[in-house]
Every structure is written in C-alpha cells, then in structure tokens.
Amino acid sequence: MNKINLPQASKLTSPNPVSLICTQKPDGNTNLATVSWWTYLSFNPNMIAYAMSKASYSGERVRETKKVILSVPSEEIADEVMKCGMSTGRTTDKVKEYSIDLQEVPNSNIKIPVHSTVAIECSLKEFIETGDHYLYICNVENVYANADKRPVFAWNGYSEIRPVD
Ligand SMILES: Cc1cc2nc3c(=O)[nH]c(=O)nc-3n(C[C@H](O)[C@H](O)[C@H](O)COP(=O)(O)O)c2cc1C
Numbered sequence: 001m002n003k004i005n006l007p008q009a010s011k012l013t014s015p016n017p018v019s020l021i022c023t024q025k026p027d028g029n030t031n032l033a034t035v036s037w038w039t040y041l042s043f044n045p046n047m048i049a050y051a052m053s054k055a056s057y058s059g060e061r062v063r064e065t066k067k068v069i070l071s072v073p074s075e076e077i078a079d080e081v082m083k084c085g086m087s088t089g090r091t092t093d094k095v096k097e098y099s100i101d102l103q104e105v106p107n108s109n110i111k112i113p114v115h116s117t118v119a120i121e122c123s124l125k126e127f128i129e130t131g132d133h134y135l136y137i138c139n140v141e142n143v144y145a146n147a148d149k150r151p152v153f154a155w156n157g158y159s160e161i162r163p164v165d
Pocket of ligand 1: 081086
C-alpha cells in the first residue's frame with residue numbers, strides 16, 4: 001500500500017454520502033447546507049451524527065435552536081445541492097436564489113426539499129469539538145421517505161453530485 005493523506009482517502013472512498021442540513025433561520029425560513037460527513041450512530045435509541053466546519057451558518061443555527069432535519073436529496077436537485085455547498089446562509093437566501101421547492105414536515109418549523117429521498121428529523125443532543133469541525137450528535141425524532149426517488153452521492157471526492165448508475 002502507498003502512504004496518502006486523508007483528503008486523498010476521501011477521494012478513493014467516493015461515492016460518499018450527500019445530505020442537506022436543514023435548519024431554521026431567525027426569519028423563520030429554512031437554510032440548506034450540503035454535508036457529506038454524516039453517519040448513523042445507533043438504532044436503539046435512534047441516533048445520527050454529522051460534522052460541520054466551525055464557521056458554518058448551519059452550525060450556528062442548530063446550536064441555537066437545537067433542531068435540525070437531515071435530508072438526503074434526490075437527483076432532480078443535484079446542481080442545486082452543489083450550490084448549497086458553495087454559499088453560506090449568512091449572506092445568501094439559498095432556497096430563493098436556487099429556486100428549491102420545499103415541503104412542510106409535520107409539527108416542525110423546518111422545511112425540506114420536495115426532492116428528498118429520506119429525511120431524518122432530529123434534536124441536538126450535544127456537539128463536540130473535532131479539529132476544525134464540530135461533530136453534532138443528534139437524537140432522531142422522526143424519519144420520512146420517498147422510496148421511489150433516487151438519492152445522490154458525491155463523486156471524485158466532493159466535486160460531482162449524481163446518483164449511483
Ligand atoms: C459535496 C459537498 C459536500 C460537503 N460536505 C461538507 C461536510 O461534510 N461538512 C462541512 O462542514 N461542509 C461540507 N461542505 C461545505 C458546506 O456545504 C459549505 O461550507 C456551506 O457553505 C455551508 O453553508 P452554511 O454556512 O449555510 O451552513 C460540502 C460541500 C459540498 C459541495
């Protein structure tokens with residue numbers, strides 16, 4: 001085996017997961033941010049976790065509201081998902097700017113894209129400093145699915161977003 005660095009390893013493990021971290025902004029609207037680094041943690045109780053850079057606006061929002069929905073987007077919005085990963089909700093209304101259609105989630109203030117394969121509604125349990133990111137550990141409250149929709153993945157590291165063929 002050859003010695004490589006961790007970013008190179010993440011290219012070799014492509015396709016990697018893709019999700020949209022959906023949080024509520026102070027004006028009540030929803031912010032969407034693209035996140036690959038998420039994982040299931042436990043099925044009893046149901047828990048997930050995701051890592052976001054310390055500077056992310058989404059991090060600020062979930063630390064304040066303690067609520068987040070992790071949505072796995074489907075192929076219809078692959079281009080928009082890439083754009084959500086290249087802009088911040090601090091200065092951009094991503095939903096409006098990228099014309100992303102949202103749907104309501106029962107009893108939640110946070111909306112999710114219509115084009116979602118799975119949506120995992122969570123409350124924040126705790127967050128831990130992990131280098132230049134925080135790891136957000138979440139209790140799962142509800143899980144929803146559109147099983148007929150094809151989820152997208154990140155290819156070649158994080159440079160291309162599309163389904164598995
Ligand atoms: C395919 C892809 C995957 C990404 N995965 C992550 C990730 O796992 N963690 C992270 O902190 N940022 C990730 N990003 C970058 C964030 O989406 C980006 O910093 C975004 O601007 C954050 O938005 P916000 O400031 O509105 O929260 C990814 C971007 C792309 C395009």
